[in-house]
């Protein structure tokens with residue numbers, strides 16, 4: 001297993017997993033389309049370490065970028081990837097201002 005440090009987390013890549021699969025399993029926000037190194041959608045900044053490509057990628061990448069869909073780390077790596085954030089949900093009862101009694105006014109009529 002290989003350690004992967006991301007922008008706000010750390011996890012171990014499982015045997016046979018690509019870096020993209022590991023990022024998905026650990027709830028990181030990742031873009032992808034082809035999952036095969038063609039489109040470049042998964043392009044990610046590599047901060048430290050190095051990766052090995054399972055097949056030669058065709059998408060253009062800068063010197064400090066990697067394509068997680070088709071690579072595995074050579075050793076511990078650090079990349080820029082953030083965890084997905086759940087949309088904030090109101091606590092039960094805060095969602096609606098529930099009125100528990102009815103007010104018919106105070107003009108004396110019943």
Ligand code: FES
Nearest residue numbers: 035037040042069
């Ligand atoms: S998803 Fe297309 S290059 Fe990675």
